Amino acid sequence: MKPTLILVGADKGGVGKTTISRSLLDYFARKNVLTRAFDTENPRGSLRRFYPGITEVIDLSNVAHQMKVLDTMETANVPVTVVDLKAGNLSYALDVFERIGVLEAARNGQFNLGLFHVVGPSIASLDEIGEIARYMSGVQYVLTRNFINETNFFEWDEATHKKYFAQISKAHEINIPKLNEMAYEQVDLAGVTFKDFVDNKAADGTPGKFSFVLRGYVKKWCNEIDEEYARVALVQELLSGRTANPRS
Amino acid sequence: MTQPAVYIICSDQHRNGKTLLARTLLDYLLLEGRDPFAIDADVAKAPLRGFFPGRTALVDFETIPGQMKLFDTILASPGRDYVIDLPALQTERFFAVADDLKVFDALHEAGFRVVVFFIVDKRQTSALLAEAMGRRSGIDLAVPVVNKYVGSSWAERGYALGLPELNQSTFAAIGNKRVSLRAVAEGDAEGLNQPQQQEVIAFLSAVMRDLSDVDPIMSLKGLKT
Numbered sequence: 001m002k003p004t005l006i007l008v009g010a011d012k013g014g015v016g017k018t019t020i021s022r023s024l025l026d027y028f029a030r031k032n033v034l035t036r037a038f039d040t041e042n043p044r045g046s047l048r049r050f051y052p053g054i055t056e057v058i059d060l061s062n063v064a065h066q067m068k069v070l071d072t073m074e075t076a077n078v079p080v081t082v083v084d085l086k087a088g089n090l091s092y093a094l095d096v097f098e099r100i101g102v103l104e105a106a107r108n109g110q111f112n113l114g115l116f117h118v119v120g121p122s123i124a125s126l127d128e129i130g131e132i133a134r135y136m137s138g139v140q141y142v143l144t145r146n147f148i149n150e151t152n153f154f155e156w157d158e159a160t161h162k163k164y165f166a167q168i169s170k171a172h173e174i175n176i177p178k179l180n181e182m183a184y185e186q187v188d189l190a191g192v193t194f195k196d197f198v199d200n201k202a203a204d205g206t207p208g209k210f211s212f213v214l215r216g217y218v219k220k221w222c223n224e225i226d227e228e229y230a231r232v233a234l235v236q237e238l239l240s241g242r243t244a245n246p247r248s
Numbered sequence: 249m250t251q252p253a254v255y256i257i258c259s260d261q262h263r264n265g266k267t268l269l270a271r272t273l274l275d276y277l278l279l280e281g282r283d284p285f286a287i288d289a290d291v292a293k294a295p296l297r298g299f300f301p302g303r304t305a306l307v308d309f310e311t312i313p314g315q316m317k318l319f320d321t322i323l324a325s326p327g328r329d330y331v332i333d334l335p336a337l338q339t340e341r342f343f344a345v346a347d348d349l350k351v352f353d354a355l356h357e358a359g360f361r362v363v364v365f366f367i368v369d370k371r372q373t374s375a376l377l378a379e380a381m382g383r384r385s386g387i388d389l390a391v392p393v394v395n396k397y398v399g400s401s402w403a404e405r406g407y408a409l410g411l412p413e414l415n416q417s418t419f420a421a422i423g424n425k426r427v428s429l430r431a432v433a434e435g436d437a438e439g440l441n442q443p444q445q446q447e448v449i450a451f452l453s454a455v456m457r458d459l460s461d462v463d464p465i466m467s468l469k470g471l472k473t
Contacts, residue, residue, distance in 0.1 A: 182312045212323050213316045216349030 013087035015120035107138035259367035275430035298425035352386025
């Protein structure tokens, strides 16, 4: 089946980009879809801490590293590739992908391409949409409002929002619901995936000693996220392609 | 040996005998030779803790750490009984959180039965809420409780556990944190005068007789389903 490339990016740091990448990888794991990930937060790579087995840290300004993403799309034999783009300069990253032919390949139908654009709690982040609109042909655009750490989000002005949104076809918007701080911290401290936290498994695979209450909250949060991701056409296509493939 | 239980004592109204029932239940379990642990969810007043120091945890259910203290404690030490005394204001929230976190499933998996005592106050809504409690999933038995002193809208709706009326002076006397109902039942005066002692003993034997019916009722219910 056709591979899917998902870019997760934001123009601002601290809007929860890595959390969204984690939750996507987690979502696919719960749906039994194999994934791999690239973390462009070189050399730190906070995504790799949670997904050491499937994450490679790359430097997007390095040509050899750039090619790694594209060249292995067909051969990796993994249906989903998630790229966690370094904070800031989303348009730079898209420009790189345009230059090396990633966007072109997607337009030609070699794989499905989606951008999860994570916006923070300020209206200014809507300006980013204007800057990246020109790259979005052939790309499934998903505006991702991240409420995970926020009690109050920006005043979402429908008129302004529609104006920006109209620039991009095939656009979706999803909300990442709030998870209580204590649960979020404990998952982070444990350095495990949300799924393993719910299943009470420690990072080394041994039974975890996580709080039943916090596991319950994370599980509820995962269920809420599942509903959000299930609304995205790219994800629907991916999952239906899987079920159409008998007993794979 | 009887399966351990989590007993939840609650109501939609204040000041209608929840803590008195919790005390009586704890003393009943202790007299039965069991080792119950109490959870007092009223952090402001801590009404239950004074009566059972050393076997009561004070829990603020409004906070996540409070919820962890409650459920994680119970699930980490199964095999004994727990009595939860919930303030009226937290009853709704307690059951909402229990549903969100699938608490009753986890309690059943850990070998507990879940028994709810709902004190039916005078308002009609109270009786309706008590009936709704009986239809909730995850609860093995919901026992409506009628406190004779407060009055109740339960009327003739079926079985209810009764709390007999105590006269003012006796009620005030047993409110002293040093009075143990269990000790009175075993013959200690605990500072009460003769008529007060007799009244307490009559009260305890009536409530404990009803409490001892709870297990057979639950077995019958189990047979029906």
